[in-house]
Amino acid sequence: EPSGYNLWLPYSKISESPVLKEYTDITKTISLPGASQTLQIARTELNRALKKMLGAPPSVATSLRADPTLLIGTKDLLPPELQKMVNDDLSRAGDEGFVIKSVKHRKKKILLISANGDIGILYGVFRFLNLMQQHQSFVKISLVDYPKIDLRMLNHWDNLDRTIERGYAGFSLWNWQKLPEFIDQRYIDYARANASIGINAVSLTNVNANALILTPMYLEKVKALADVFRPYGIKVYLTARFSAPIEIGTLKTADPLDPNVKQWWADKADQIYSLIPDFGGFLVKANSEGQPGPQNYGRNHVDGANMLAESLRPHGGNVIWRAFVYSEHDADDRAKQAYTEFVPYDGKFMDNVLVQTKNGPIDFQPREPFHPMFGAMPKTPLMMEFQITQEYLGFSTHLVFLPKLYEEVLDADTYQQGEGSTVARIIDGTLQNQKISGMAGVSNVGNDMNWTGHPMAQANWYGFGRLAWDPYLSSETIAEEWLRMTFSNQEAFIGPMKEMLIKSREAVVNYMNPLGLHHIFDTGHHYGPGPWVSELSRPEWNPTYYHNADAKGIGFDRTPSGSNATEQYAEPLRSRLNDPDTCPERYLLWFHHLSWDYRLKNGKTLWQGMALKYQEGVDQVEEMIATWKQMQPYVDQVRHKEVQMLLQIQLKEAKWWRDACLLYFQTFSKKDLPEGVGKPTRT
Template sequence: MITIKKTFFRSVLLFFAVCWSVSAQKDYKLWLQYNKVANADLAASYLSTIQGIVSLGNSGTVKIAGAELASGLEEMLGKKFENKAITSGGTIIIGSKESLSFEIRKEIGNFDLINNEGFIIKSISVKNKKHILITGKKDIGVLYGVYSFLRLIQTHQAIKNLNIADAPKTNIRILNHWDNLDRTVERGYAGFSLWNWQKLPDFIDQRYIDYARANASIGINGTVLTNVNANALILTPQYLEKVQALANVFRPYGIKVYLTARFSAPIEIGGLKTADPKDADVAKWWQDKAKEIYKRIPDFGGFLVKANSEGQPGPQNYGRDHVDGANMLADAVAPFGGVIMWRAFVYSEHDANDRAKQAYAEFVPYDGKFRENVIVQVKNGPIDFQPREPFHPIFGAMPKTPLMMEFQITQEYLGFSTHLVFLPKLFQEVLESETYQKGKGTTVAKVIDGTLTSSKLTGIAGVSNIGNDLNWTGHPFAQANWYGFGRLAWNPYLDSETIADEWLRCTFSNDENFIKPIKKMMIESREAVVNYMTPLGLHHIMDTGHHYGPGPWVSNLSRPEWNPVYYHKADKNGIGFDRSKTGTNATAQYAPEVAKIFDSMETCPESDLLWFHHVSWDYKLKNGQTLWNGLALKYQEGVNQVKEMQNIWNKTQKYVDADRFKEVQMLLEIQYKEAKWWRDACLLYFQQYSGKELPAGVEPPKESLDYFKSLKFPFAPGN
């Protein structure tokens, strides 16, 4: 009897282990699922077009491209594709321009349609035999082309008569990891850091390779391994040896390694008494450090720098300015082709006038004064990655300086990895914003891709949401934000709905009965979180430190601009921050055409109303509701939207594997509870000032304001 029980339980455990393993593998594969094409007619069409693979070139990158193509096709079409001679026809030929014969190159014609990272996918005919050619000027373009071709099959597109030429519109497409050397991740909600510094350089985790593969598949070509709140130890030989090992893994995937430079490193690890950028010994120390790094890593990308912000050291410690600091570092890496990404996220405790104005005031006077290998990295909005912000005014005000967008992929202010929020919708909103730098049509996207200024140095950065969780991002749908960032970094003009469609087909299913409702849910999810957290232009009313949950009452922090009350300014007369010309005049930092719109309550978009204006509780919104009623109804609308997200997801069970279905279902339940928490806590707090009853249609809170104020989260992740 005991033997039978033991055998039975072993069988049960084995069964669950196998099921878990299969499901985990699907989650781990991200959007590179390569699911078998179930439609027999479509599969037959693909098989009639593809007979084999011809790989031209022997570089590590081309070998990776060939292996990816072969394995992807085998998984999706159920057939092993051997290397074949071109004479046999029906082959996919991959190779860079230099590897092609004159006859094949003649079929392409003009390679000027693409840049060095671009690719061409074209149906060609050689000696009356039909082939598909995937090529580029360089090997990395071939790899990007292979991933694009595989995506065509993943999304069930036709592959006959192909003629695709595509290239990235920005130079630097980079993830900023806020990873610390102890493997904690600041604002990370998906476990610990991927980088196991203790085991490096000798132990190369398979996850490093899979990370590089995932990034290459969406065109990301750089990674900053360390937190912007930097630790100088990363620049010591002990750690540089480990960085070198990662760089060797990433190189064939077209990914450069970058590091954050702690400005005080010459003191902390160099034995100097100063870090003054005008000091000759300091400048030489950085020059020597650059030589040391480039000797190990010849394609090292350069440094990302957070200076004189939130307590980080910088040139202002020595009476110098941002130009002095950035240019000194730029000179150190310039001989090796390196760049300096200098962050514009600065605000001072000594200027309580308006935090939103400070970065503009500090950086715009330096326009045109930075070295040509310096790019100023600017957050998408003037405060700090809020659920909604107007675009940062710097994007329309520094035409002589390369500007780099900084988005946050990790959801620091958007419910962490427990909330489903499709961020490409937010990214697109910012990129499409009109700066009027050179009149109408001067969008933020055209500023950062260099269209307006012909800048040779362009870039877009995303603060990573990746950790060592089994599914990489903590929430299955948070993978879409990593994917979407990469696609928009490649092409800032892509539509977020197109991105959602691609990601769903590659990650879950091509069934239209699944795609249509879930795509709609994703597209609307960002607006839902704005509604239940910060509607009508409210911002930065999250709780202290961890930014988890509502905290509009917080008023006791040492710096005024750290307190939510600083931002909403609720009183008996109304709510909102007056940034019009009657207030802090932050609107004047925008082009006159934009300032005019924002400056008037009548023309200011209601989505930004409380960002720019202090508005009476009785003010009539465009729908006829008073501000108080409209605010309360927006909070309720957000809650209702999450409930609808639950209803939509619950109908998809037959299209999704059981584990991922259940995981998202549980997370949506958390999101629903927390949406109600946001609604109740905020409305109870603001009701003290409005003195008005909740309008019909808004559910009354079940707890008191004191209850919500009493909630504490000492171990919230990412803190």
């Protein structure tokens, strides 16, 4: 296989670990009874993995052996005395959870993996292999784990011509031309990878796509993919273009209150479910960036979402209605728009509707404060939308470990129901007692040999999945797991690399958007710097709209003297944000327009501090390069070289960001660069 193809599942040979003996003992006699496809997959995975890691071909029996050393089975298949031992654990584990436990059975220690359902067994087996890849001991293990979030979903922004909107790792995996007959091995490997981290839903098509995916010809192809994904516990969703009844039907309107429109969608749902009985539902972008929606007919988001929800309800499907509404008319602060439009609808959506909200109020910037909608709609399940693909984060060229960003958002306290009302508790539904919960990530996967373009961007797919399973995991834990599985368990590798991953997120913020700056990217592609762009027809398309630099200072005033976006946050956070002294400096210019001489906490002026941050970002990339150089012994040559080349580009471009932004902002500040900031070189 090409380097990196196996992702975090290389199952490298274990030759000198202290646990080797333990592992050979545990895997001497394995029983994994049951005939379902899902269990068959679990057996195949075990066989493959153990053979690679331990060398000797294991024998996984499909029957309950008399004396297994490793027994893997759903609770109902276990002998009564073992059932008793896992009863309590499994009562907490739900449909998808599992238990991995070292127990005494017939006077012998055995390892038991059990679950309530087959998918729990598959997840349990993947976790067992995950821990083995990290060389962990099972001698004392007693682990119960289950997902804290119901829908753990990837959103593909894939078009039917196989281009991917904001995709930087090749073309779409979905080969529509050859489907449904031809099943590419990559569909299977993709499903395996997702199942290994607990992802259980995917929407296949771009939220900006046309309606063709809902025509019978494409639905046959979707069915083929759904059939591949099903035994891996993955449900398929599709994007539903609101104007579909006109575009692929014969109606003259898509008005959600029109009986013919309702009937059209109900028939469409029936048709889909006749092919895909466990179809997940629709993901909808409506009345945003020019997409059609209910507002075109004088209706609102509730009318639109509920009409679709009605069509899916008899089949058990969900509507995921996006809150990224960004109208082509509204001239008020763009950061306020989603909250303004949606919060009044709290409690009005049907119970199979989730409202999917981006992590921040603008658009996947390297850093944003959390979206004020979180916690502000207690009667509506809000689903998180993170971006895994790096639209504003250097595409698949820059190394940025995103779990650090996700963690920052999930840990943020909204104060909506008093202290401790973190975004994680809103998303997992526990704070506001939601019946359903979800987290989506816009996928960074394409048909590049290593799936994600940058070899290290695989960590972002992995990390997203782990956080969707458990939003309370720390980014450090995730980094360590991923590094151990993907590359090496040697401490000389793990220590420095963990630090490098963790710091990489702050590095990119420093050299692109320090101190709360945002959206100063060159427009359209969003790759390099473009803070000077000001001539686009709509104000909020222009970076100048966001930084507002002038002779006096820089920043977006979102306090009561400005757009008053801070009003959308709960107290005491709101007051804290309103005062530049108490506003966290990482969000300073997001919420405030301040003079170039404004004093930062470290005593530097704003101008100096900003310049130094840009420099720090560049320095951090230099450090990454130095660290990576040392890692040669632990990484295969191909990947080592690839990352090395990519880091060189990242360094060049970090300098580009620093120089471009500082030279441009200097035309306003008219101040010298502080000492230590590399002299920008005009190119």
